[in-house]
Amino acid sequence: MGQVEMVRDVLLKPIVQAAGKDISHWFDPKIKDIRTHVDPLTGCVIPYCPNGRFVHIPPPFPNSDWANDFGRPWWKDDSYLVGILSKKTRFIKIINTLTSQEQVIEVCSEEIMTEILDRYLKFNAHAASYTWKYDGRNLDMQKTLQENNIQDDDEDFYKLSMNDDTFLQSVQLYFNDDLTES
Structure with a gap:
């Protein structure tokens, strides 16, 4: 094993050890960067690495061997989600009643509807121009699914030995005709 591989393995160790665990305390929630x-x-401001330095974190002292040409650090890559662990996730179906398109997305029990809307924007860039409803009722976009009385039936399906993806709670989107001329 060469020196590069050994360094890489050492830098991956804190991440591998934290796999599946909440590492949000490694990051500053306001600036979305390493604490x-x-x-x-030394009196110098350095990254906070409670479990040791990891990939894309510079050494604490100047080092000519450290290459900083790796591009975007992994925690700033949009394909990774760094955040607080959810107590429970579930799948919901979002139905665009204008186009009849359906998307199934996994949501956290702590997410409010505006956060779900933000994640749904990749499927429909105009999702904010829709009224979000469940069972004929307008949803409060500042509340969670549970607070909007959209019950999580996963436990009932489990007790009945039923496949829980056979029936998904569905939120319907109704287009607001806000394209009027003044």
């Missing part, structure tokens, strides 16, 4: 602290030995 920093003042090193007591």
Whole structure:
């Protein structure tokens, strides 16, 4: 094993050890970047790495061997989601009543409807121009599914030994004709 592979393995160790665990405490939620602290030995502001330095984190001291030409750090890559672990996730179906298109997405129990809408925008860039409804009722976009009385039936399906993806709660989107001329 070469030196590059050994360094890479050492830098992957904190991430592998944290696999499946909440690492949100590694990041500053306001700036969406690695937390920093003042090193007591040098007085320099350095990244906070409680489990050791990991991939894309510079060494604490100047080092000519460290290549910083890797592009975007992994925690800023939109294909990864760094956040707080959800207590429970579930799948919901979102039906666009204008186009009859359906999308199934996995949502966290803690997500409010505007957060779900933000994630749904990749399927429909105009989703904010729709009224979101469930069972004929307008949904409060500042509340969660549960707070909007959209019950999670997963436990009932489990108790009945039924496949829980046979029936998904569905939210219907009704287009608001807001294209009027003034």
